[in-house]
Amino acid sequence: MNSRILNSQEMEQTIPGEAISLAAVMAILAIAIVAVVVYRIFRTSQGSAKMPGGWQFTWK
Secondary structure, eight states: OOOOOOOOHHHHHHOOTTHHHHHHHHHHOOOHHHHHHHHHHHSSSSSSEEEETTEEEEOO
Protein backbone atom coordinates (compact mmCIF):
# COMPACT_ATOMS: atom_id res chain seq x y z
CA MET A 1 0.00 0.00 0.00
CA ASN A 2 1.55 3.27 -1.10
CA SER A 3 0.54 6.32 0.86
CA ARG A 4 1.32 9.94 0.13
CA ILE A 5 0.40 13.35 1.46
CA LEU A 6 -2.47 15.06 -0.37
CA ASN A 7 -1.94 18.48 -1.89
CA SER A 8 -4.29 21.42 -1.23
CA GLN A 9 -6.48 20.77 -4.27
CA GLU A 10 -6.97 17.11 -3.34
CA MET A 11 -7.76 18.05 0.26
CA GLU A 12 -10.54 20.40 -0.93
CA GLN A 13 -12.11 17.63 -3.03
CA THR A 14 -12.50 15.16 -0.18
CA ILE A 15 -15.95 15.04 1.40
CA PRO A 16 -15.98 13.67 4.96
CA GLY A 17 -18.94 11.81 6.37
CA GLU A 18 -19.94 9.71 3.38
CA ALA A 19 -19.36 6.41 5.16
CA ILE A 20 -21.26 7.57 8.24
CA SER A 21 -24.21 8.68 6.11
CA LEU A 22 -24.30 5.37 4.26
CA ALA A 23 -24.14 3.42 7.52
CA ALA A 24 -26.98 5.50 8.98
CA VAL A 25 -29.20 4.89 5.95
CA MET A 26 -28.51 1.15 6.06
CA ALA A 27 -29.27 1.03 9.80
CA ILE A 28 -32.58 2.86 9.35
CA LEU A 29 -33.52 0.52 6.51
CA ALA A 30 -32.76 -2.55 8.63
CA ILE A 31 -34.80 -1.17 11.53
CA ALA A 32 -37.72 -0.45 9.20
CA ILE A 33 -37.70 -3.99 7.80
CA VAL A 34 -37.61 -5.51 11.29
CA ALA A 35 -40.41 -3.18 12.43
CA VAL A 36 -42.65 -4.27 9.55
CA VAL A 37 -42.04 -7.97 10.24
CA VAL A 38 -42.71 -7.54 13.97
CA TYR A 39 -45.85 -5.50 13.26
CA ARG A 40 -47.17 -8.17 10.92
CA ILE A 41 -46.45 -10.93 13.43
CA PHE A 42 -48.19 -9.25 16.36
CA ARG A 43 -51.13 -7.64 14.56
CA THR A 44 -52.40 -10.58 12.53
CA SER A 45 -53.64 -13.98 13.64
CA GLN A 46 -52.07 -15.71 10.67
CA GLY A 47 -49.93 -14.75 7.72
CA SER A 48 -46.45 -14.77 6.30
CA ALA A 49 -43.54 -12.45 5.70
CA LYS A 50 -41.01 -12.82 2.91
CA MET A 51 -37.67 -11.05 3.08
CA PRO A 52 -34.85 -10.71 0.56
CA GLY A 53 -32.31 -13.49 0.72
CA GLY A 54 -34.83 -16.31 0.88
CA TRP A 55 -36.05 -15.71 4.44
CA GLN A 56 -39.70 -16.59 4.94
CA PHE A 57 -41.75 -16.59 8.13
CA THR A 58 -45.21 -18.13 8.46
CA TRP A 59 -47.44 -18.07 11.52
CA LYS A 60 -50.89 -19.53 12.16
